[in-house]
Amino acid sequence: MTDAADLRGRTGQLLAEHPPAATGRTDFLRARFDAGLAWVHYPAGLGGLDAPRSLQAVVDAQLSAAGAPDNDPRRIGIGLGMAAPTILRYGTQEQKERFLRPLWVGEEVWCQLFSEPGAGSDLAALATRAVREGDSPTGDWIVNGQKVWTSSAHIARWAILIARTDPDLPKHRGISYFLCDMTDPGVEVRPLRQITGEAEFNEVFLTDVRIPDTHRLGEIGAGWHVARTTLMNERVSIGGARLPREGGMIGPIARTWRERPEARTHELHQRLLTLWVEAEVARLTGERLRQQLVAGEPGPEGSGLKLAFARLNQEISGLEVELLADEGLLYSDWTMRRPELVDFTGRDAGYRYLRSKGNSIEGGTSEVLLNIVAERVLGLPPEPRDDKDVAWKDLTR
Numbered sequence: 324m325t326d327a328a329d330l331r332g333r334t335g336q337l338l339a340e341h342p343p344a345a346t347g348r349t350d351f352l353r354a355r356f357d358a359g360l361a362w363v364h365y366p367a368g369l370g371g372l373d374a375p376r377s378l379q380a381v382v383d384a385q386l387s388a389a390g391a392p393d394n395d396p397r398r399i400g401i402g403l404g405m406a407a408p409t410i411l412r413y414g415t416q417e418q419k420e421r422f423l424r425p426l427w428v429g430e431e432v433w434c435q436l437f438s439e440p441g442a443g444s445d446l447a448a449l450a451t452r453a454v455r456e457g458d459s460p461t462g463d464w465i466v467n468g469q470k471v472w473t474s475s476a477h478i479a480r481w482a483i484l485i486a487r488t489d490p491d492l493p494k495h496r497g498i499s500y501f502l503c504d505m506t507d508p509g510v511e512v513r514p515l516r517q518i519t520g521e522a523e524f525n526e527v528f529l530t531d532v533r534i535p536d537t538h539r540l541g542e543i544g545a546g547w548h549v550a551r552t553t554l555m556n557e558r559v560s561i562g563g564a565r566l567p568r569e570g571g572m573i574g575p576i577a578r579t580w581r582e583r584p585e586a587r588t589h590e591l592h593q594r595l596l597t598l599w600v601e602a603e604v605a606r607l608t609g610e611r612l613r614q615q616l617v618a619g620e621p622g623p624e625g626s627g628l629k630l631a632f633a634r635l636n637q638e639i640s641g642l643e644v645e646l647l648a649d650e651g652l653l654y655s656d657w658t659m660r661r662p663e664l665v666d667f668t669g670r671d672a673g674y675r676y677l678r679s680k681g682n683s684i685e686g687g688t689s690e691v692l693l694n695i696v697a698e699r700v701l702g703l704p705p706e707p708r709d710d711k712d713v714a715w716k717d718l719t720r
Contacts, residue, residue: 325363325374327381333372334360334385343391352394352428355386361394361427365411369423377614394429397664401475402426402433406483409553413500413541422481422502434479435557436470436503436527437550441720443472444688446485447494447547448718451529453486453501455536464488464501464539466509466532472685476512476525477661479505483553484534485546490716497715498546502538509533518677520657523665555625557686565613566606572636572675573602575668576643586646595646598639605631623699626692633682633689636667640676647672 341354355361356370360382365371386393396403403426410422425431442449451468466486476482482503489497503510509532514522541549569577580587580595609628644651654673667675683689697703710718 325372325378327378330360330363330372330374330378330381331385333358334382338386338389338391343389348392349428349430351392353424355391356424356427360386362407365423369411369419370427394427395664397666399426399429399432400664401435401479402431402481405435405553405557406433406481408556409483409500409540409549410502412552413549417537418502418540426481431480432475432478434473434476434482434505435553436473436476436482436484436529437553438472439469440471444691446550447498448715448720449485449487449494449498450720451484451486452490453488453499453534455488456533461536463536464499464534466501466503466529466534468529470527470529471524472515473512473525473527474523474685475663476505476527477514477522478663481505482527483540485550487715488546489544491714492544493712494710494715494718495547496544498550499543500540500546500549501534502540503529503532503534504538507532507534514659514661516659518680519674521660521662523662554687555623565610568603568606569599570606571602572639572667572679573599575672575675576639576646579643579646583646586648591642591646594642598635598642601631602635602639605635623695626687626695627700629686630689630692630696633679636675636679636682640672640679643672644676651676 337355337358337360341351343351346354352361359367359370359372361370363372363374363379363382364376365373367373394403407423407426410418410426414422422431426433436451437446437449439449439451449468451466451470453464453466456462456465464486466484468486470484473482482505484501484503485498486501487497488499491497505512509530511528511530512525513528515524515526516522517524576595577599605628608631612624612628651672653671654677655671665678667678670678687695694706698705
């Protein structure tokens with residue numbers, strides 16, 4: 324049984340054999356993965372030691388104190404928070420061994436090819452088709468369609484992809500899940516310029532993209548079931564990131580309040596206090612949810628946390644612009660860029676205000692998440708759905 328003392332010993336051995344000051348970043352991260360100290364709750368040989376998830380903090384603290392590099396988790400967040408847990412649960416041993424190490428080290432960036440122009444909130448209505456070539460049960464799949472709102476597609480090597488493989492079945496049952504090589508012929512990535520002036524999102528066109536059956540994740544037609552694992556992990560990773568007190572969006576406005584007494588009013592004070600308390604409640608709730616994950620898979624509770632994350636970000640950033648008055652209306656740079664990560668706290672108030680508008684859309688719209696919380700957390704009756712048992716090909720589009 325791996326305990327904290329054992330992990331401290333293993334971490335000390337890693338640091339002795341690969342001193343951070345004398346070891347290249349990638350080499351150190353590879354060595355950390357091979358030592359089972361990447362994510363300690365993963366199986367041995369796949370970056371972990373089959374240890375309790377809660378002991379990861381022991382390793383992280385010791386490595387941070389030694390000045391060891393991290394794997395830039397914000398840049399590879401989709402791989403870490405969405406692709407990895409899905410591959411771990413549904414992948415073959417060969418898939419796990421092929422993909423998890425370069426994913427965690429950051430050698431291969433991942434993106435998510437789920438949403439489509441006609442299937443955003445109603446994701447199961449997706450129209451991208453994957454058709455098996457020939458009659459062989461192990462033949463390649465030929466994929467055609469369009470995906471949208473794809474973060475990191477411009478830097479990604481791999482994508483998690485869901486596509487329709489049987490249009491004669493109802494929309495939730497005719498979907499399969501694939502791992503798509505973004506460098507393959509037929510994959511075209513186009514930037515989508517956002518209200519911030521940047522193109523952090525993309526649209527992706529798939530034209531006769533060939534995916535080998537060995538890159539299918541889960542059973543044919545079980546893609547929606549696999550995708551739900553991805554989505555639940557996504558909402559926890561978006562709304563439940565580990566933060567210190569006054570971490571996240573509440574931090575900049577709290578600093579401004581302390582440093583700019585001339586901007587204070589009683590009304591702004593009351594609103595800031597309310598949002599500070601709500602941000603702290605959300606932070607502690609996220610910590611509790613992470614502790615619950617030690618015992619199993621993420622559940623629908625993550626949707627509630629993501630809902631709170633979106634609302635708080637928008638309300639806090641709006642209050643910050645008000646607090647700064649005329650200065651809050653300024654925007655530093657409208658240059659069209661294609662950033663590799665989203666940096667809420669390292670930018671100005673105008674950026675935070677504009678970028679937070681997307682928080683209630685990305686990772687599941689707030690309207691959809693409210694339904695999930697109502698039905699799966701509170702146990703309320705589901706909304707009527709007259710298309711649930713109708714073949715996808717017969718749906719009105």
